[in-house]
Amino acid sequence: MGRQFLAVAAVFVAVGCTGSQSDESPLSPSTSAVMASSAVAGPTVIAEDLEVPWGIAFLPDRTALIAERDSGKIRHLLPNGEVSDIGEIPGVSARGEAGLLGLAVSPTYDTDQMIYAYLTTDDDNRVVALRFDGTVLGEPDPILTGIPAGAIHDGGRIAFGPDGALYVATGEAGDKLLSQDPSSLGGKILRLDADGSIPADNPTPGSPVWSLGHRNVQGLAWDDAGRLWATEFGANTWDELNLIEPGNNYGWPYAEGSAGIDGFTDPVLQWRPSEASPSGLAFLDGSLWVAALRGERLWQIPVGADGSLGEPQSLFEGEYGRLRTVVATPDGALWFTTSNRDGRGTPAEGDDRILEIRPVP
Template structure:
């Protein structure tokens, strides 16, 4: 069974928990490849609450000068966080539509050329559509929409990140339209790869299309390892949440299969690892060294998985129930691990101070 740590004991046990150590933590998924604790990355120090009272934080990105930007899903605000200061609103994105489902202001990414162009990218829902836009930080210039397409009121995906190749990647849920996930001409149920100006990126598997991979139900996490391999987290429906190794043009099976579905004909690409849907609810993911970190919503836990040259080792679960639902996990430029909670969105019970942003310092440093 997984580890349960009482809140007053967090500082004592944080280094052990976040070291990727698998001791006393049985795997919660199959199939996996067994791995010893020595294959995990270095650990992290004690927890520090960076900000509290945030209205459902979702996207996170780090600015070159050391500040952090956070999106608030339900208000449409982008907040700037500086060490030791209260978060400051820097922009309210217009026309953000927060339906009964899981839309709103979601992903956030910083331009790879930020020192020159000062651009911040955002992913958000409007009535009947998804938009990806950009705006210059500390400016009154309007948000420039670089991509817009029709979308339903649920399964919005929302993660937005620049990849090692300088292209912009976006995870798009199927909008509760299962057939869309299997239609390469439809942008729903896909991972998209576009240029910083919003055009289909050169080298995409379907000429003239922004689609990078398809057959997805709802994805909220993407990350790359040191070798440039891309991983994505995906919510299942009744049986299996997934972590996938993403290959261009591959079909990941939804809605024909959930979890393991390749029968040997090569039509679908199987996940690297699956979790029972009640134990994970994988949202944001991040890579530090040779460990993949997964923020769990439904499971209210942080999951660590050793990276084994494109395969995944034995998952371990940490912080179970300590902070409630975890939405986003990111590794800061200084090596610290950041987490956000998602307890004020109407699922789960808010705690005093929610929602919060938590930082775990690199081991041995404050």
């Protein structure tokens, strides 16, 4: 696929931490001053003929691991473009939105050779640790079990933060009130140590819950200042981009989008599901990048040093179908995946694919 240069402006709704705005509201002055990159180079095809690629994580040698949702396989993408199977995770129960989902690589992989996966079993969603020596994938060791599971709203994104803790995004599995139940692992962002123990500085002693009141979080990313951002599927009205603070309650099911309800934290950006259904999230080159499923596009949202957001850009609208995952690569590029074989898309030749772009200075 040839290289191309593009940037497409889009209408988006910025909201404050309290109160609400209609879909006709313009961007506030505090956000519009931050500008997005004017162009990107690409995309180029990195890999193709994948089966619903969901999680991507990079090893220290810059090769990539890919989790396929429905097959339960972890695949290894080498620099020459070759994709090999390194193993199938036992016990994966793929149904609806469930299956083998997020992947993460230990920040101390050079010494422990550990990787982590989020998967659905017949009974629950769970996080497992596995040893991978570059050739052979070891047996999964569950470090967190009992996350509610269903055919919908399984969350699934996992990522190590700048603090070395493992963050886990979960969904409420279709049972809305679980999001507000502090004793449930559903509808939360969780924070763990790498061995599954609970960090002493979590908001509630003895609880892995970092934030609650979420419907279905599938994107986690930290910006250069260490702020944690998360993308979240709404129901019928608003999808969300949230700035995550420990212990905060983001309102679901009593709030969808910016509701201005005391005790709940409103999203910093919201948009209609037809424009988004946001899944993967990455931070690169001063911007957040959001992969949109129903919206069939990639969103670029510039972030100021103070956390203010600029005018979003809509890229590749309708060109590649449903987009699931987006990750920043070790060499400064951005990868995003199609998700057209997930039962809700229309596969094109080569789907599902990993595509690469590079911001142009």
